Amino acid sequence: MNHQASRDLPPMLDEVDPNSQSNPVVALPADPSTSAKITLDIPAEVQYVNILGACACAFLANLEQLADPEITLYNLELAIQEVSVNIATHAYANSRGRIHMSAVLSHQPLKVTIMLQDTGASFNPSLVPQPQLGELQEHGYGLFLVTQLMDEVEYKQIDGGSVWKLSKNLPVIVNS
Amino acid sequence: MTNQMNIAIHENVVRIVTVAPEGRLDAFSAPKFREKVLSLIADGVKYIVLDLSQTPFMDSAGMAALVSALKQCRQLGGDVRMVWPQADPVKRILSLTKFDRVFEMKNTVEEAVSSF
Numbered sequence: 168m169n170h171q172a173s174r175d176l177p178p179m180l181d182e183v184d185p186n187s188q189s190n191p192v193v194a195l196p197a198d199p200s201t202s203a204k205i206t207l208d209i210p211a212e213v214q215y216v217n218i219l220g221a222c223a224c225a226f227l228a229n230l231e232q233l234a235d236p237e238i239t240l241y242n243l244e245l246a247i248q249e250v251s252v253n254i255a256t257h258a259y260a261n262s263r264g265r266i267h268m269s270a271v272l273s274h275q276p277l278k279v280t281i282m283l284q285d286t287g288a289s290f291n292p293s294l295v296p297q298p299q300l301g302e303l304q305e306h307g308y309g310l311f312l313v314t315q316l317m318d319e320v321e322y323k324q325i326d327g328g329s330v331w332k333l334s335k336n337l338p339v340i341v342n343s
Numbered sequence: 344m345t346n347q348m349n350i351a352i353h354e355n356v357v358r359i360v361t362v363a364p365e366g367r368l369d370a371f372s373a374p375k376f377r378e379k380v381l382s383l384i385a386d387g388v389k390y391i392v393l394d395l396s397q398t399p400f401m402d403s404a405g406m407a408a409l410v411s412a413l414k415q416c417r418q419l420g421g422d423v424r425m426v427w428p429q430a431d432p433v434k435r436i437l438s439l440t441k442f443d444r445v446f447e448m449k450n451t452v453e454e455a456v457s458s459f
Contacts, residue, residue, distance in 0.1 A: 213370045214371050238431065238432050238435065241400070241430075245436065248370075249403060252369075252370040252403075252404060256370070298440070300440060301445060303410060303413065303414060304410065305410040305411055305414070306403075308403040308406055308407070308440055309403040311440070312402075312439075312440070
């Protein structure tokens with residue numbers, strides 16, 4: 168059995184020096200005063216992954232300017248759920264480990280960026296076939312949903328693991 | 344002389360079972376859902392109404408379990424109807440993935456049952 172659970176997670180991409188050329192960089196919003204951030208670290212097991220989506224949605228739930236919150240938050244929760252289940256069942260298929268999530272809310276424009284990091288096995292998302300919509304197909308909807316529901320989806324292999332970056336520009340109420 | 348008439352009466356009862364997941368249908372709960380459907384099919388059920396009206400959240404693992412139920416029923420010569428979820432976001436996902444074309448969708452359990 169691979170005891171990867173005992174390994175420490177490398178620093179989150181948004182915690183590394185954004186000017187470093189040696190790291191794949193995800194820069195924080197330019198003005199930290201206009202952003203808020205939460206982090207969460209959970210066991211990478213299917214029974215726990217719902218915590219991540221629920222926390223991310225609670226993080227945004229009190230945004231008064233958020234338009235269509237029911238749909239927006241559901242879609243965010245579903246995208247996080249799909250990636251987290253993928254990590255728990257594929258990245259850690261032969262091992263146990265953890266999922267580290269950060270969620271950053273930035274303004275102007277209102278946007279949420281989710282980072283999900285693991286130390287499990289990597290994979291090539293481009294090899295995942297698109298589902299044949301409208302056909303009697305049982306599997307293959309997870310990654311499709313993530314890419315449909317989020318504005319940006321990035322997957323990167325980093326030293327000792329992988330990181331997913333999901334970004335969504337949040338719809339805002341327009342006052343007439 | 345008697346004028347006897349024999350009347351043969353045959354009653355055909357189609358067994359239709361409604362399965363209504365109340366709560367999240369996701370990677371954690373889907374195995375239990377599959378197990379339940381499998382036990383029904385093993386018990387001879389081949390017409391199932393999947394009532395999603397009380398399902399507030401569903402991920403791709405839950406969706407896979409629904410397709411599996413449909414496949415198994417059809418393999419046995421049966422079929423499945425699906426009742427629309429009440430939750431708008433779940434409805435939108437069913438439309439986005441074109442599940443509303445794969446499944447015959449109904450608005451109520453009664454409508455679904457009478458459509459077989």
